Amino acid sequence: MKLLYSLQRVFKNGFYVDYFFKNFIFYIYIKLISTNFSYLIDKYLAEKFFFMIRQFFQFVFFINNFIKKLSIAQILKILVLVTIQLILIVFL
Secondary structure, eight states, X not given: OHHHHHHHHHHHXXXXXXXXXXXXXXXXXXXXXXXGXXXXXXXXXXXXXXXXXXXXXXXXXXXXXXXXXXXXXXXXXXXXXHHHHHHHHHHO
């Protein structure tokens, strides 16, 4: 009972959660991934590359639609605000 109480207190405080998680990840890596590691890395990098391309184009299309809905006066106001912010960032 004392062990369960101490484990409950540790999990509530969160001191050893990272330690248990790290041990779990190492166990999974040693047992499952170590044989197919190069295949998984190649697959992961390819999926990440295509995901990043997809996210970039979603962002571009969102900005494009957003700008289409604005008037010229609103676009100029936004550009002035952005240039003022850039100037402040550069000089500070």
